[in-house]
Amino acid sequence: MIDTTEPTEESVRKDVRTWLEANWNPNYGLVEWREKLCESGWGAPHWPKEWYGRDMPVKFNAVVDEEFARIGAVGVAKAGIRTLAAATILAHGTDLHKQKFLKRILTGEDTWCQLFSEPGSGSDMAGAVTRADKRGNKWVINGQKVWTTSAHKAHWGLLLARADWDKVKHKGLAYFILDMKQPGVQVHPLKQMNGHASFNQVFFTDAEVEPEMMVCDVGDGWTVATTTLMHERRGADGLRSWATASDKKGRIYEEERAEIATTMEPYKWYPQRAGRVDLVMERARETGRINDPVVRQEIARLLIMSKSAEWTARRARAAQEQGKPQGPEGSLGKLVASHVARQAARVHTYLTGADALLSGEESPMGGVIAEILVSVPASSIAGGTDEIQRNIISERVLKMPRETSVDTNKPFKDVPRNIVAPR
Amino acid sequence: MRFSFSAEQEEFRDTLRRALEARSPIKEVRRLMATDEGFDREGWKRFNQELGLTGIHIPEAYGGQGFGFGELGIVLEEMGRSLLCAPFLSTALASIAILNAGSEEQKKALLPGLADGSKTATLAFQEENGSIDASGIAMTATGNKLDGSKSFVLDGHTADLVVVVARKKGTTGNDGLSFFTAAGNAPGLTRRKLKTMDETRKLAHLTFKGVEGKPLGVEGAGGPAFAKTMQQAIVCLANEMVGGADRLREDALEYVKMRMQFGRSIASFQTTKNKAADMLVDVELAKSAAYYAAAALDEGDEDVPALASLAKAQAAEAYLQTEIHALQMHGGIGFTWDNDTHLWFKRAKSSEILFGDANQHREKMIQAWAQ
Numbered sequence: 072m073i074d075t076t077e078p079t080e081e082s083v084r085k086d087v088r089t090w091l092e093a094n095w096n097p098n099y100g101l102v103e104w105r106e107k108l109c110e111s112g113w114g115a116p117h118w119p120k121e122w123y124g125r126d127m128p129v130k131f132n133a134v135v136d137e138e139f140a141r142i143g144a145v146g147v148a149k150a151g152i153r154t155l156a157a158a159t160i161l162a163h164g165t166d167l168h169k170q171k172f173l174k175r176i177l178t179g180e181d182t183w184c185q186l187f188s189e190p191g192s193g194s195d196m197a198g199a200v201t202r203a204d205k206r207g208n209k210w211v212i213n214g215q216k217v218w219t220t221s222a223h224k225a226h227w228g229l230l231l232a233r234a235d236w237d238k239v240k241h242k243g244l245a246y247f248i249l250d251m252k253q254p255g256v257q258v259h260p261l262k263q264m265n266g267h268a269s270f271n272q273v274f275f276t277d278a279e280v281e282p283e284m285m286v287c288d289v290g291d292g293w294t295v296a297t298t299t300l301m302h303e304r305r306g307a308d309g310l311r312s313w314a315t316a317s318d319k320k321g322r323i324y325e326e327e328r329a330e331i332a333t334t335m336e337p338y339k340w341y342p343q344r345a346g347r348v349d350l351v352m353e354r355a356r357e358t359g360r361i362n363d364p365v366v367r368q369e370i371a372r373l374l375i376m377s378k379s380a381e382w383t384a385r386r387a388r389a390a391q392e393q394g395k396p397q398g399p400e401g402s403l404g405k406l407v408a409s410h411v412a413r414q415a416a417r418v419h420t421y422l423t424g425a426d427a428l429l430s431g432e433e434s435p436m437g438g439v440i441a442e443i444l445v446s447v448p449a450s451s452i453a454g455g456t457d458e459i460q461r462n463i464i465s466e467r468v469l470k471m472p473r474e475t476s477v478d479t480n481k482p483f484k485d486v487p488r489n490i491v492a493p494r
Numbered sequence: 495m496r497f498s499f500s501a502e503q504e505e506f507r508d509t510l511r512r513a514l515e516a517r518s519p520i521k522e523v524r525r526l527m528a529t530d531e532g533f534d535r536e537g538w539k540r541f542n543q544e545l546g547l548t549g550i551h552i553p554e555a556y557g558g559q560g561f562g563f564g565e566l567g568i569v570l571e572e573m574g575r576s577l578l579c580a581p582f583l584s585t586a587l588a589s590i591a592i593l594n595a596g597s598e599e600q601k602k603a604l605l606p607g608l609a610d611g612s613k614t615a616t617l618a619f620q621e622e623n624g625s626i627d628a629s630g631i632a633m634t635a636t637g638n639k640l641d642g643s644k645s646f647v648l649d650g651h652t653a654d655l656v657v658v659v660a661r662k663k664g665t666t667g668n669d670g671l672s673f674f675t676a677a678g679n680a681p682g683l684t685r686r687k688l689k690t691m692d693e694t695r696k697l698a699h700l701t702f703k704g705v706e707g708k709p710l711g712v713e714g715a716g717g718p719a720f721a722k723t724m725q726q727a728i729v730c731l732a733n734e735m736v737g738g739a740d741r742l743r744e745d746a747l748e749y750v751k752m753r754m755q756f757g758r759s760i761a762s763f764q765t766t767k768n769k770a771a772d773m774l775v776d777v778e779l780a781k782s783a784a785y786y787a788a789a790a791l792d793e794g795d796e797d798v799p800a801l802a803s804l805a806k807a808q809a810a811e812a813y814l815q816t817e818i819h820a821l822q823m824h825g826g827i828g829f830t831w832d833n834d835t836h837l838w839f840k841r842a843k844s845s846e847i848l849f850g851d852a853n854q855h856r857e858k859m860i861q862a863w864a865q
Binding site: 380407462 | 497747750751758759761766768774780782785808864
């Protein structure tokens with residue numbers, strides 16, 4: 072019998088609860104359990120039925136998550152670049168890609184990285200100059216990528232490279248899935264001003280890609296990259312929650328904790344990057360600076376901005392949940408978050424006084440305060456600079472004219488570009 | 495807490511916006527702001543009665559529509575947008591004070607006339623010292639006899655009913671405060687219209703010499719009602735301000751899209767685009783704060799003292815910054831009398847100062863949170 076009734080919150084809750092009660096067992100190994108989730112479709116219910124999902128509207132994911140949490144069941148691997156890979160493959164990949172990669176993404180067996188940014192193309196990502204040349208039936212890759220989170224661990228990379236230099240900028244790009252574990256790929260950590268090395272530089276010297284690992288035709292690479300970027304931005308409205316490990320005892324929980332620790336390692340300074348507004352009032356009382364009316368004004372400016380930003384994100388989310396067209400409030404989060412971070416660093420400096428001269432264990436809160444001060448500059452750069460955000464707001468939301476383009480009306484080989492010193 | 499308006503609220507806003515566009519085009523604003531009264535008594539009465547505006551937040555038991563600060567906020571936002579010249583904010587504040595301070599009987603007697611628009615009213619609390627706190631109130635009540643003066647009173651020269659805050663002789667701060675009502679033409683009350691920088695917002699100076707007031711509520715126990723009224727007043731004003739700021743922003747955007755220099759639209763220059771994006775950020779954040787504060791009032795949130803000040807401070811900064819950018823984007827023409835930008839520029843300025851500026855409200859907010 073075919074069930075044609077539309078799922079409701081109630082029916083979904085009942086179905087997932089019944090399935091979990093019959094199947095969940097904390098003695099499973101992590102991969103073993105996730106394979107069962109893939110079979111049942113409860114690991115990624117909004118995915119298509121033929122690819123480990125249940126074709127359910129995405130709004131029911133919250134209900135499913137609640138039921139998992141209720142019983143203490145572990146879910147599929149969600150954190151990290153692998154989610155961007157999955158979304159891109161689902162939207163543009165071939166059946167071969169789906170078969171080869173999707174399940175291992177959900178089980179957490181494979182990790183991924185995103186090979187987009189280059190030393191010569193940051194904000195202008197479509198200006199990539201990493202080369203993809205056809206030799207025989209293989210693609211050969213030469214060039215350099217940068218800001219690549221987790222590249223040193225990744226099995227696979229999402230690669231944007233230039234395959235046709237006679238076409239205009241956006242039309243000469245191709246999109247590949249690249250095997251990171253090959254001799255032509257070298258990964259070097261990139262040390263940041265805050266001392267961490269969360270990102271890598273990736274060098275390609277005749278790295279190879281099998282023809283079937285091309286995601287789209289030459290010329291459509293930018294379109295596919297846009298899908299990846301869209302999924303990346305979706306997580307940036309300030310309401311994102313970090314993957315957190317359960318503290319329960321048992322084999323599967325231990326395996327999950329280890330996985331999350333590895334995946335989240337590059338991100339451990341990210342709370343400091345956002346300014347740690349949560350610490351401000353407590354620190355102000357502790358240090359006694361709350362009694363200084365000038366400092367109080369600065370704290371108030373920060374809290375007003377941060378609260379208003381939170382409420383603006385909630386307005387955007389409420390509108391989205393009601394199926395209203397996205398209003399302007401939805402495009403502002405990234406820009407506002409960097410204003411908040413900058414003001415927070417100012418305030419933490421005022422609160423800390425001379426101790427703000429110190430670093431590491433010498434600095435207050437075991438180095439957390441020092442880390443805030445040298446991490447917030449990343450907020451207004453990473454994931455689209457403030458300037459790019461303002462362009463997006465003015466052009467897409469306010470419908471102001473685009474800047475006159477000087478690089479899209481000629482073959483890309485004739486476009487002036489940065490000279491990147493050969494290694 | 496709600497973070498979006500209901501379909502009914504959106505519909506109400508649309509209807510009101512269209513009605514205000516018809517009723518209060520900028521030509522009419524310019525005509526009325528140049529008059530002594532500052533509004534068209536008969537026209538306002540009809541318009542108000544058609545839409546039930548002054549009764550929107552007043553409970554049905556007192557002749558109102560029974561909605562809350564969410565709806566009152568919508569009305570104010572739209573009025574701030576259109577710069578409507580009418581004694582709406584003043585009458586709303588008077589009714590709020592009566593709701594907070596009055597007895598059941600007094601509410602029944604006084605509010606229906608304000609709700610149905612047959613009377614205009616105002617709240618007179620500030621004095622020449624400009625203080626927004628109870629400590630600034632020096633006017634005395636000896637029995638029901640009021641002596642002293644009030645200043646910066648919204649529409650004070652035209653209000654039919656004046657709600658006034660005075661204190662028992664010898665008391666200070668929040669102690670000994672009482673609310674009274676007096677007719678606008680009460681014997682002993684002298685009213686003088688002040689010449690204002692923002693001509694769309696009329697203010698008056700009121701001198702009381704032995705005016706016989708009618709007390710509201712328990713004599714000498716008006717402190718809490720005064721505090722509550724001030725919090726509600728600044729939330730009202732913040733909502734009015736975000737409406738004006740958004741309008742100013744939109745007008746500037748429209749202008750730069752049209753203006754050509756160096757053979758291209760000035761809206762195509764990044765320096766203009768950056769400003770426009772920043773203006774949107776400022777206004778949207780201020781809206782979020784104003785809406786949140788109104789919702790907090792409706793839900794009886796105990797954090798209201800801080801949230802109200804937060805909304806006012808944020809609205810003040812946003813309106814001010816928008817006004818600066820908007821004028822700059824217009825260039826020379828923005829500095830002329832004939833261009834409309836200065837009307838909102840001045841409204842931004844008057845709103846920034848009225849009921850306490852951003853510095854004062856940041857301090858109030860942090861004081862509330864530091865406890």
